[in-house]
Amino acid sequence: MKQTTLKKAVVLEDIGVHSGKPARLTIHPAEANSGHTFLRTNLENGRERLIDARHSAVAATELQTVISDGNGASIATIEHCLSALAGLGIDNALIEIDGPEVPILDGSAARFVEAIDSVGIVTLSKSRKVLKVLKTVRVEMGSAWAELVPASSGFRLDVEIDFENRMIGRQRRVFDMSPAAYRRDIARARTFGFMRDVEKLWKAGFARGASLENTIAVDEERIVNPEGLRFTDEFVRHKLLDAVGDLSLAGATLQGTYRAYMPGHKLNFKMLEALFADRTAYSYSDTATKREPQYEHGRAEVFISASAYAADMS
Numbered sequence: 001m002k003q004t005t006l007k008k009a010v011v012l013e014d015i016g017v018h019s020g021k022p023a024r025l026t027i028h029p030a031e032a033n034s035g036h037t038f039l040r041t042n043l044e045n046g047r048e049r050l051i052d053a054r055h056s057a058v059a060a061t062e063l064q065t066v067i068s069d070g071n072g073a074s075i076a077t078i079e080h081c082l083s084a085l086a087g088l089g090i091d092n093a094l095i096e097i098d099g100p101e102v103p104i105l106d107g108s109a110a111r112f113v114e115a116i117d118s119v120g121i122v123t124l125s126k127s128r129k130v131l132k133v134l135k136t137v138r139v140e141m142g143s144a145w146a147e148l149v150p151a152s153s154g155f156r157l158d159v160e161i162d163f164e165n166r167m168i169g170r171q172r173r174v175f176d177m178s179p180a181a182y183r184r185d186i187a188r189a190r191t192f193g194f195m196r197d198v199e200k201l202w203k204a205g206f207a208r209g210a211s212l213e214n215t216i217a218v219d220e221e222r223i224v225n226p227e228g229l230r231f232t233d234e235f236v237r238h239k240l241l242d243a244v245g246d247l248s249l250a251g252a253t254l255q256g257t258y259r260a261y262m263p264g265h266k267l268n269f270k271m272l273e274a275l276f277a278d279r280t281a282y283s284y285s286d287t288a289t290k291r292e293p294q295y296e297h298g299r300a301e302v303f304i305s306a307s308a309y310a311a312d313m314s
């Protein structure tokens with residue numbers, strides 16, 4: 001399998017679901033072995049910062065996944081955009097954003113997928129980097145748990161949720177990663193929240209951009225959104241969507257099975273931390289080291305032109 005990138009840049013604009021702040025996000029093609037990198041523009045004094053979409057850059061995992069350069073630049077709610085990239089099998093992309101939080105759009109990954117599909121995907125000359133799980137690694141948080149288990153091929157996710165709220169209840173879904181299955185079964189599943197939590201979330205600085213346009217609002221007895229659900233088990237499908245995005249912070253395509261009960265961003269992140277903490281638990285199919293970055297991580301000023309990313313496309 002060869003690496004891929006987008007054929008052309010795509011632009012998406014909207015507010016962030018937690019900050020309520022607007023941002024313009026441009027997903028650019030990127031060269032082989034560069035992975036997924038965010039470029040945060042429009043910082044004070046026109047500064048720009050690159051932040052690799054890697055678990056080592058994760059700064060917060062409460063209700064969203066946030067990455068930071070450790071020096072004042074951060075990007076929030078990266079998971080749905082990364083999920084679309086990983087779900088469509090895109091290995092390399094430069095994600096430029098001029099605000100603090102990725103646009104929420106309709107609360108799923110559907111708009112990212114539509115945008116990428118509108119320009120298409122190109123195959124690059126280098127082999128895809130695969131991270132193979134070699135032994136079972138497990139993490140627990142209260143009653144929630146997650147495991148990465150070896151598999152002879154492919155990436156499977158097996159997620160179960162069990163909420164007291166009877167509009168959700170117990171849902172379990174197994175998903176074998178492929179772009180076609182991702183488009184059909186996962187990409188359209190929206191984020192959700194409970195009406196009873198809204199005031200508490202607002203006070204804590206969350207959900208300030210949330211609305212029925214971008215979130216399934218769940219009451220004790222009903223789904224508040226007039227259009228209802230897109231799938232009867234849309235909730236567990238969204239958990240799968242989030243896990244695909246969060247686990248892409250491994251920086252390579254996973255070969256293994258992710259099993260989880262009641263996962264959230266924190267548990268997904270702990271899973272990667274536990275995996276990378278044990279060097280005997282994984283190996284890479286392609287041992288070629290990552291291209292040496294031409295910038296000092298999180299410090300250098302960078303200037304991006306589309307032509308700089310066109311060289312390796314075929």
Ligand SMILES: [Zn+2]
Nearest residue numbers: 079080191242
């Ligand atoms: Zn989500």
